[in-house]
Amino acid sequence: MNALGRHILVEFTGCSPEILDDVTAIEKSMIDAATKAGATVIQSSFHHFSPFGASGVVVIQESHLAIHTWPEYGYAAVDLFTCGDQADPWIAFDWLKTAFKAKGHSALEMWRGSLSLMKRQDFRSKHGEKQFNKALENPKFQRNLWFTDKDENQAVSLRHTGNVLFQEQSPFQTVRVLESYSHGKFLAIDNMVMAAERDEFHYHEMMVHPAMQLHGNPKRVLVIGGGDGGTIRECFKYPGVEKVTMVEIDEAVIRASKLHLPTLSREFSNPKLELLIDDGIKYVKNAPSESFDVVLVDGSDPVGPAEGLFTEAFYRDCQRILKKDGVCVTQGESPMFHERAFVELNKCLKGIFGKDRVHTLLFYMSTYPSGMWSLQLSTKGAKNPTKDFSVEQARAFVKDKKLRYYNEGVHVAAFQLPGFVQKMLDEKLVAA
Numbered sequence: 090m091n092a093l094g095r096h097i098l099v100e101f102t103g104c105s106p107e108i109l110d111d112v113t114a115i116e117k118s119m120i121d122a123a124t125k126a127g128a129t130v131i132q133s134s135f136h137h138f139s140p141f142g143a144s145g146v147v148v149i150q151e152s153h154l155a156i157h158t159w160p161e162y163g164y165a166a167v168d169l170f171t172c173g174d175q176a177d178p179w180i181a182f183d184w185l186k187t188a189f190k191a192k193g194h195s196a197l198e199m200w201r202g203s204l205s206l207m208k209r210q211d212f213r214s215k216h217g218e219k220q221f222n223k224a225l226e227n228p229k230f231q232r233n234l235w236f237t238d239k240d241e242n243q244a245v246s247l248r249h250t251g252n253v254l255f256q257e258q259s260p261f262q263t264v265r266v267l268e269s270y271s272h273g274k275f276l277a278i279d280n281m282v283m284a285a286e287r288d289e290f291h292y293h294e295m296m297v298h299p300a301m302q303l304h305g306n307p308k309r310v311l312v313i314g315g316g317d318g319g320t321i322r323e324c325f326k327y328p329g330v331e332k333v334t335m336v337e338i339d340e341a342v343i344r345a346s347k348l349h350l351p352t353l354s355r356e357f358s359n360p361k362l363e364l365l366i367d368d369g370i371k372y373v374k375n376a377p378s379e380s381f382d383v384v385l386v387d388g389s390d391p392v393g394p395a396e397g398l399f400t401e402a403f404y405r406d407c408q409r410i411l412k413k414d415g416v417c418v419t420q421g422e423s424p425m426f427h428e429r430a431f432v433e434l435n436k437c438l439k440g441i442f443g444k445d446r447v448h449t450l451l452f453y454m455s456t457y458p459s460g461m462w463s464l465q466l467s468t469k470g471a472k473n474p475t476k477d478f479s480v481e482q483a484r485a486f487v488k489d490k491k492l493r494y495y496n497e498g499v500h501v502a503a504f505q506l507p508g509f510v511q512k513m514l515d516e517k518l519v520a521a
Contacts, residue, residue, distance in 0.1 A: 113251060119156060282456045312324070332361055
C-alpha cells in the first residue's frame with residue numbers, strides 16, 4: 090500500500106431501528122468489527138442520545154472506527170480508518186453490515202497520506218522508543234459506555250461496564266440488568282433505571298415505611314408491580330404482617346432480579362408471600378372491598394404496561410379495597426421531570442380520597458432523572474402522616490432493622506414541601 094492509511098466513509102440504510110438504538114449492542118458490534126479486521130482495540134466510548142440514537146468511537150492501535158445512528162430512519166453513518174497493512178477496514182464493513190441488518194449501503198474509500206507525496210523525517214519520540222514499543226505490545230483496552238434515562242429535555246446517565254447480564258424482550262417491555270461503575274448492578278426497563286444496588290433502598294424504604302408506620306399494625310398488604318422485590322423485602326421487616334399479595338404483570342422482571350439482584354429479591358421465597366403474575370389493574374378491580382390494610386403501587390413511569398396505574402378508575406378501586414384505616418402509597422413521579430403526571434396524579438387522588446387525605450412526600454434518588462422523586466400517600470381514615478404516627482416506635486424500628494434511609498426525622502421532613510411544589514399542587518403555602 091503506497092499510503093499511510095485507508096479511510097472508508099460508509100452509510101448503512103434500512104437497518105434495524107432496535108439495534109441502532111441499543112448502545113450496548115452497537116458498541117459490541119463495533120469492537121467485534123475492529124477485532125475481526127485485525128485491529129488492536131485500545132478504547133471505546135459510546136453514548137445514547139435523547140430521544141433516540143447513539144454515537145461512539147472505538148480507538149484502535151491502527152486509528153479508529155466511529156459511528157452515529159438515526160434509528161428513526163434506519164440509518165447509520167460510519168467512519169472506518171486504519172493505518173498500515175495489519176487491519177483491513179473492509180472486513181469491519183462487512184461485519185457491521187450484517188450486525189446492523191442493513192438492507193442497503195454506500196461506501197467511499199480514500200487512501201490517506203500518499204507516500205509518493207511525502208518524505209520520511211528522522212524523528213525520535215521524547216517519550217523513548219522502549220516505552221513506545223512496550224505500549225504497543227501491551228495496549229490497555231478501556232471502555233467508556235453510558236446508559237441514559239431521559240425525556241426530550243433532560244437525562245441522567247450511568248457509566249457501565251458494557252456487560253449485559255440480562256436482556257429480554259418480554260410481551261410488555263425490554264428488561265435488562267447491567268453493571269455500572271458507580272452504582273453497582275441496575276435493573277432497566279425500556280431504557281429507564283428502575284433500581285440500582287447503591288441507592289435502591291432510598292426508594293423502597295420510603296415506599297413502604299411511612300405507610301406501615303402510620304398504620305401501626307398492618308396485617309394484609311397488597312403490592313402492585315415491584316417485580317425487583319425491594320418493596321416486599323421492606324414489607325416483611327414487620328413481623329405482624331400476615332400476608333403480602335404481590336401482583337406483577339411481567340415475570341421477566343422477577344426472573345432478572347432473582348438472577349442478578351439478590352439483595353432486592355431475597356424475600357420471594359417468604360411463605361407469607363402470595364405472588365401472582367397478572368394484571369394489577371384487573372386484580373384490584375376484582376378484589377373484595379375492605380380487604381387490605383396497606384396498598385403499595387410500585388409502578389414505573391406512565392407508559393407501557395404501567396400507564397393504567399395512573400387512572401381514576403384504578404385508584405377508586407384501590408380506595409375501595411382498603412380497610413377503614415387503610416393507607417395507599419403510589420409512585421408519584423418527579424416535580425422536576427414528569428411535572429404533568431406528578432400534578433395530575435395528585436389531583437386525581439384528592440378527588441377520590443379527599444384533599445386533606447392525600448399527602449405528597451419527597452425524597453432523594455440519585456439514579457432517577459432530576460434526583461428529586463415523590464410518592465403520594467393517601468389515607469382512607471383521618472390519620473395524618475406527620476401527626477398520627479409514633480416517633481418512638483419508628484425510632485426503635487429503624488434501629489432494630491438497621492434502615493439506611495428512612496428514620497423518624499425523615500418521615501416528618503419528607504412531607505414538608507418546597508414552596509414551588511406546593512404551588513404546583515395548589516396547596517396553601519406554609520409560613521416559614
